[in-house]
Amino acid sequence: MLDANLKTQLKAYLEKVTQPFEITASLDDGAKSQELLGLLNDIVSLSDKITLRTDGADARRPSFALNRIGGDIHLRFAGIPMGHEFTSLVLALLQVGGHPSKLEADVIERIRALDGDYSFETYFSLSCQNCPDVVQALNLMAVLNPRIKHVAIDGALFQTEIEQRQVMSVPSIYLNGEPFGQGRMGVEEILAKLDTGAATRDAEKMNAKAPYDVLVVGGGPAGAAAAIYAARKGIRTGVAAERFGGQVLDTMAIENFISVKETEGPKLARALEEHVRAYDVDIMNLQRASALVPAAKEGELHEVKFENGASLKAKTVILSTGARWREMNVPGEQEYRGRGVAYCPHCDGPLFKGKRVAVIGGGNSGVEAAIDLAGIVSHVTLLEFAGELRADAVLQRKLASLPNVTTHVMAQTTEVKGDGQKVTGLVYKDRNSGEEHLVELEGIFVQIGLLPNSEWLKGTIELTRFGEIIVDARGQTSIPGVFAAGDVTTVPYKQIVIAMGQGSTAALSAFDHLIRTT
Known part of the structure; x- marks a missing residue:
């Protein structure tokens, strides 16, 4: 699973592990379970302080939990944490293995002092650069406080859950089964939402400076x-x-x-x-x-x-x-933000695999987004307000070569359509003829500047x-x-x-x- 160079680097990191711990995998007969098993076998081969069990009974398969021997840590990955999440995996291995975090002492104490039972679920995608901050923050909180549980879930691998919960933007965080937050959040931001007195204490400290x-x-x-x-x-x-x-x-x-x-x-x-x-x-x-x-x-x-x-x-x-990011400011945009209206194609693109999407904006960002999404979704409709695309020529040539991309210039988006739960389409006006068109789709990526x-x-x-x-x-x-x-x-x-x-x-x-x- 891991190449020789990555194994060498990981082995050096795992030398910092001071407390024995075990990985408990929940697997089935699928190819992804075998892929995960290969990764976990590579990990345990690099440290004599890590053991692997394959008798896990978690309903999400493939998944695996990390826990110290005789410990009380509730930290799980559902999926195969490679891509942007490989760093999250390495940090989790080190922290469960006793390596101290770099968090400031007062923040650590605030985490340990949280009173309550918190069960977090985070949906991520492997291409999301915002997701690791959330995953790493909640993993660390689960290591520090036994009353905090966290499972990080690869949304692309658990599509049924994504559809049931209508998750259309990552990272999406649930607490005790209810939506908690979307987008990048670090430890301090999560703490601020859990510890309602934090803002008042911060204000007092700042006023005294x-x-x-x-x-x-x-x-x-x-x-x-x-x-x-x-x-x-x-x-x-x-x-x-x-x-x-x-x-x-x-x-x-x-x-x-x-x-x-x-x-x-x-x-x-x-x-x-x-x-x-x-x-x-x-x-x-x-x-x-x-x-x-x-x-x-x-x-x-x-x-x-x-x-x-x-x-x-x-x-x-x-x-x-x-x-x-500049918003379209059209009816339906705010109502369906995070429910089909998105601003980060790298983060949320994998959630729209096989679906129809639109990209709003024909500059470099918009055309790059359309090119990236074309490799994931079934069809991309690119809408540009001006009479021609503004992206670099090399990007326009690449875009024109893609068979599942349709481009409309002189197109003004006027409305986002939805069924009350998620996006179902958008309306744009042809600025030459004044005629309005409805495009049926599941996702809209806004890329129109700052x-x-x-x-x-x-x-x-x-x-x-x-x-x-x-x-x-x-x-x-x-x-x-x-x-x-x-x-x-x-x-x-x-x-x-x-x-x-x-x-x-x-x-x-x-x-x-x-x-x-x-």
């Missing part, structure tokens, strides 16, 4: 670069982010980050956070800004307010809140009509001492490497402002 020399709002590439450059100047630096990593977390393949031939968004996001944490930076994650109160006059402090009721003050502020996360700044700072923060070459905004960087600004090219450069520029400009005014 002393003013910063530089406060960075946003934790994507621009915010991370700004924090590092500011901290290297030896000034008091804080970062408040809605989710550290930003939109990079939702990016699949990255092949234009100079000096790194190829990487994936979540991997880069982890590297960004590790780099920032190497400096004396106060990171406050899961904090959504709600208002900016500029200093009344030079020499006074700016204030940023947050949705949890907290506020932070700083001599200078760097706004790097990034952007998010929208800046700047609504909370309206009326406070100068924005374009598109909502972008207007900045000069130094990252200076319309408010002295407030700078901005990254996709939320007027810089024309929304690229990771450009955002990092902007963040660095903004931090250096903030430092220059400090030495000139304080």
Whole structure:
């Protein structure tokens, strides 16, 4: 199952196992069970502290559970965790085997102190880059607290469950049989939903913090670069982010980050956070800004307010809140979001195997999505608002070669149709003739660009009509001492490497402002 190189790497990792544990497999006579058995045999051959049993009685087959000898851990994989989930498997093996996690001590204590019985189920796909964060978070919580159970389920392998529960987006999380959440979630986000007093405690801690020399709002590439450059100047630096990593977390393949031939968004996001944490930076994650109160006059402090009721003050502020996927804003979109309307073809594509889908948008992202989906689904309908596709020529040639893709230009999506439970089709208008057409399908993937996360700044700072923060070459905004960087600004090219450069520029400009005014 595993090649020689992967076995060598895994063996090195498994040398960190300190506590014996067993794997209990539940198998049937199918090919997937034999494939899983091959994987598990490879694993146990690499460590004398791991044993394998094949007498499991779980109804989901193939599946396997991990538990310490005489222990009380409830952690299971239903399916074969390869692809993006192989890292989740390795971490689970290490953590069940006694290797400590890198979680902060107070977070570990909060997990252990949870009072209640929690049975989690997570549906994932092997091509989903968002799923491992959820799987790894819940696996670790199951290792730390015996009252927490978790099973990670490959939705593509257990299609009957997917259809019964009408799961059309991954990761989808169920708690005690009821929907708990969708999309990327880490340990702290899950804890925040379980521990309802966490937001109040966070607000109290934030309100007690002393003013910063530089406060960075946003934790994507621009915010991370700004924090590092500011901290290297030896000034008091804080970062408040809605989710550290930003939109990079939702990016699949990255092949234009100079000096790194190829990487994936979540991997880069982890590297960004590790780099920032190497400096004396106060990171406050899961904090959504709600208002900016500029200093009344030079020499006074700016204030940023947050949705949890907290506020932070700083001599200078760097706004790097990034952007998010633009929505169609048509009837039915919100009603069927996660029930056929999706924004990540890599994550959710496998759930639509053999079905009919549409891709909205004819730029690079849209055409790449259509090409990828064509290899999974029965048919793809690509709709582009403009008179021609905007994707690179090489992508358009590939698209044109696919027999199960139909492309319509001058097509305006006007409505998402559904039966109350899931998507059944969409309506688009031919912008030349004005005629409306109904396309019957099961999934819609929206790929129409980005929208800046700047609504909370309206009326406070100068924005374009598109909502972008207007900045000069130094990252200076319309408010002295407030700078901005990254996709939320007027810089024309929304690229990771450009955002990092902007963040660095903004931090250096903030430092220059400090030495000139304080």
